[in-house]
Amino acid sequence: MAAAARLAVAGHRVAVYERGATHGGAVGRCEREGFSFDTGPGLLHLPAVYRDLFVKTGKEPLERCVELVQVDPASSHLFADGTAVTLPNASRAGVLRALDEAIGAGAGERWSELVNRARDAWEATRRPLLEEPLREDAAAREALGRDPYPAVRRRGLFRRGGAVTLASVAARELSDPRLVALLESHALAYGLDPRRVPASAAVLPYMEQTFGSWYVRGGMRALADALHDRCAARRVEFHFGAEVVGLAEKEGRAAGLELADGQVVEADLVVAGVSPGRLASIAPTALAEIPVPVLPGRCTVHLALRGARPGGTAHRTVVHGPDREAELDAVFGGSGGSAQGAYRPTVTVLRPDDPATRPDAGHEAVTLVATVAPHGRVDWSGEVAGAFADRMTDAARAVIPDLRERLLWREVRTPADTEAATGAEGGGVPAPALAGAGGAFLRPGNTTRVPGLYLAGGFAHPGGGLAHAGMSGAMVAGLIVAGARQ
Structure with a gap:
């Protein structure tokens, strides 16, 4: 939709073909008995991406279409040893003080120094990684294949020539297991294994x-609704329940779409926002190689609670798991790891102070989220889902002690549900692109080997997440408009 709105403003006639019954893809909503829950992302980072989109596509800016609220505190964390810390939003000095008070003198400074080095990595790669289409030439990929994080080289550090990963940097530069857990939780939330991801993941x-x-306000689905309305106002056509199964080509160029019902839709240009497996099926020659990675998914538990949301409750609380290795092995695979093992996961507890999410002030809507192994490696359509949701709910009781007494009902959504709704293999959720690791964490570029076929969305450059998806739409629209001027 981000690409569609920009292209419509540029004078193109645009039609969106969506296999699902509504717009928004994974940015969905679950509604029941007056309760409302986001089924996709719960928070927005880098809102400037959508401010720019709405300014460039119409007279009404983003804040006139949705109500954006800065979450403060940014998050609370409950570590495995019982230590709790609440971190303010967008306040470096406040974070430093909070960590010193909760963990001990010097903790805030160690964290701050690491964030400073992450800023250097951000500045070094922000433009080529987030603001420009990914060039396919070898030099460009080689440059982004180098890790920009300036890891501290102390005596003996990495002397064996091993890869500098987020985990190795965390262990050496933070040392305290609670700070390590804090850093690694950002990677885990995006479906990234801190033991394998490059140190540049510190930019998260x-x-x-x-x-x-x-x-x-109203949930993140309200953003998808506002973007759909903007597209409709720019006369973008939407066709739902229209599954694309093939790319029509003419004289070696993209010439339209083949739909599951046999219909062929003609087009001058095609923008695909699909998973790698779907792309391989629809347009097998689009890329020199179309890798189909097995990405982790999300297990989400929606809780309808009686009783008001207590004052002073944090919007987001991360309850860290007690066994790091067991959890990482279960989610990403590892020696001796079992994806179906009875480990207790790291759980993010989302408790928005939003009247639109509950029937009245005497109730509360709570969402629990955990990163999990994909459907296929675990059969999420079976009994595993209920047992895992029980463990997530038990973890949440650490911050909602009266949860059992207040619980009216719950709904569980697993990677199997994500796969059914979006078509993504295993219900996998793509992470943002990262520099380093020889380019292993980059996504396919926005152009393809088939002229007239472009790639957008989380499975293309610059990767997953609401902000990055919006960036990909801007890049694709820019490429098309620039090409039309040549």
């Missing part, structure tokens, strides 16, 4: 701490 907490965390 840097972005959040620097630019803040934001919530949209």
Whole structure:
């Protein structure tokens, strides 16, 4: 939709073909008995991406279409040893004080120094990684394949020539297991294994701490609704329940779409926002190689609670798991790891102070989220889902002690549900693109080997997340408009 709105303003006639019954993809909503829950992202980072989109596509800016609220505190964390810390939003000095008070003198400074180095990594790669289409030439990919994080080289550090990962940096530069858990939780939330991801993943907490965390009144689905309305106002056509199964080509160029019902839709240009497996099926020659990675998914538990939301409750609380290795092995695979093991996951508890999410002030809507192994490696359509949701709910009781007494009902959504709704293999959720690791954490570029076929969305450059998806739409629209001028 981000690409569609921009292209419509540029004078193109645009039609969106969506296999689902509504717009928004994974940015969905669950409604029941007066309660409302986001089924996708719960918070927005880098809201400037959508401010720019709405300014460039119409007279009404973003804040006139949705109510953006800066979440403060940004998050609370409950660590495995019982230590609790609450971190303010977009306040570096406040974060430093909070960590010193909760963990001990010097903790805030160690965290601050790491974030400073993450800022250097951000500045080094922000433009080529987030603001420009990914060039396919070898030099460009080689440059982004180098990790920009300036890891501290102390005596003996990495002397064996091993990869500098987020985990190795955390262990050496933070040392305290609670600070390590804090850093690694940002990677885990995006479906990234801190033991394998490059140190440049430290930009994830840097972005959040620097630019803040934001919530949209009515839930994040309200953002998808506002963008759909903007597209409709620009006369973008929407066709739902229209599954694309093939790319029509003419003289070696993209010439339209083939739909599951046999219909062929003609087009001059095609923008695909699909998973790698779907792309391989629809347009097998689009890329020189279309890797289909097995990405982690999300297990989400929606809780309808009787009783008012207590005053002073944090919007987001992360309850850290007690066994790091067991959890990482279960989610990402590892020696001796079992994806179906009875480990207790790291759980993010979302408790928005939003009347639109509950029937009245005497009730509360709570969402629990955990990163999990994809459907296929775990059969999420079976009994595993209920047992895992029980463990997530038990974890949430650490911050909602009266949860059992207040619980009216719950709904569980797993990677199997995500796969059914979006078509993504295993219900996998793409992470933002990262520099380093020889380019292993980059996404396919926005152009393809088939002229007239472009890629957008979380499975294309610059990767997953609401902000990054919006960036990909801007990049694709820019490429098309620039090409039309040549």
